[in-house]
Amino acid sequence: MRPLSAGPSLIPATAPLVAALAAAASLPAAADPPERAPDRAPPPDPAPWLELQLTTVVPAATADPPEGAGAQRIRTQPATGLRLVATPLPHTTAQLTLLAYPLPAEQQGWAPDFTYLLGWGDWRPGSWFVEHANYTATRYPWRDGPTARPLLGMTTAGRRYQWPEAWRAALGERWRGGGALMAGYAVAYGRPDGSTGRNLAVLSHTIQLSWREHALGEFRVFVYPIPGQQQPWDPDFTWSLGWMDWRPWRLSARWANYAGNRWPGRALEGNGGLGRGALFVDFELGWP
Numbered sequence: 001m002r003p004l005s006a007g008p009s010l011i012p013a014t015a016p017l018v019a020a021l022a023a024a025a026s027l028p029a030a031a032d033p034p035e036r037a038p039d040r041a042p043p044p045d046p047a048p049w050l051e052l053q054l055t056t057v058v059p060a061a062t063a064d065p066p067e068g069a070g071a072q073r074i075r076t077q078p079a080t081g082l083r084l085v086a087t088p089l090p091h092t093t094a095q096l097t098l099l100a101y102p103l104p105a106e107q108q109g110w111a112p113d114f115t116y117l118l119g120w121g122d123w124r125p126g127s128w129f130v131e132h133a134n135y136t137a138t139r140y141p142w143r144d145g146p147t148a149r150p151l152l153g154m155t156t157a158g159r160r161y162q163w164p165e166a167w168r169a170a171l172g173e174r175w176r177g178g179g180a181l182m183a184g185y186a187v188a189y190g191r192p193d194g195s196t197g198r199n200l201a202v203l204s205h206t207i208q209l210s211w212r213e214h215a216l217g218e219f220r221v222f223v224y225p226i227p228g229q230q231q232p233w234d235p236d237f238t239w240s241l242g243w244m245d246w247r248p249w250r251l252s253a254r255w256a257n258y259a260g261n262r263w264p265g266r267a268l269e270g271n272g273g274l275g276r277g278a279l280f281v282d283f284e285l286g287w288p
Contacts (some may be wrong), residue, residue, distance in 0.1 A: 051085040052285035059278045078102055079111070093119040093131075112138040125162040125178055131155070152189070154200070158182035179207045192232060201226050202234075216244050216254075232268055235261045245284075252282040 057079050083097040095117040101107045115138060121129025134153030162168070163177035171177065182204045189200040203223040210216045220238045224230040238261060242254025257277035262268060 049087055053083045054283040054285065056080045056281045057278050091120055091122055110137050113140050114138055125160050128159050130157045154184045154186040156182055156184040174212050177209045181205055197229065200229055214243050214245055217241050233260045235259065236263045237261050248284055250284050254280050256280060
């Protein structure tokens with residue numbers, strides 16, 4: 001079963017390269033919540049020093065979303081990315097994702113040119129991990145707009161777990177279940193009026209269920225412990241279903257919704273729903 005990272009997809013919050021592309025949905029000064037961090041497969045033993053991945057996102061929605069539905073905006077802008085993953089030391093990860101848009105002239109202000117992640121962690125159940133990721137509207141130095149903006153990234157710490165033995169025995173040997181409990185912190189985050197808030201805190205719990213190591217379902221719940229910090233694009237929960245294969249020269253695909261999903265009675269116009277998801281397709285490149 002593919003273990004958890006600090007967040008969701010290609011791509012938002014802390015979403016494989018899937019998380020990085022989804023992160024392009026962030027508004028201009030917004031820090032990514034923990035669910036947006038890229039998911040990673042457990043590295044082989046020993047892990048390759050450098051890996052390459054290609055990812056494409058195909059949104060279900062094509063029209064501009066209602067004002068305030070910030071998390072949906074990535075769904076209106078298809079994107080492709082190349083991600084470089086370096087493992088310079090055991091249990092360490094450095095990722096750089098370079099993004100491209102089929103219609104460059106229509107790249108929105110919140111859509112990044114590149115994203116990055118630095119992490120440490122053990123992939124085994126019961127282990128801890130720490131990551132710092134930035135999926136905000138980063139720009140290359142020769143282009144207009146902000147560059148790295150490290151303060152707008154999010155630092156996340158978490159602990160992975162396996163389902164109880166009785167649950168696993170009831171499911172059968174081809175099924176595996178697990179999850180992670182996570183806490184994220186960002187120095188700054190964006191608001192709908194363009195102002196910047198401080199000291200964003202996000203708690204999350206992810207549950208995963210896989211079949212035959214490849215078919216994967218994921219459900220993630222978020223809690224914002226400081227009143228007033230949850231923005232319209234910040235979800236109460238996210239979900240994804242897909243077929244994942246991280247071996248070289250293999251394709252992975254998932255249908256996911258990392259938008260501003262809300263619990264019944266808390267829905268916002270333009271956020272959430274099956275029609276607001278997107279198809280993410282990953283291709284793992286071989287490396288000599």
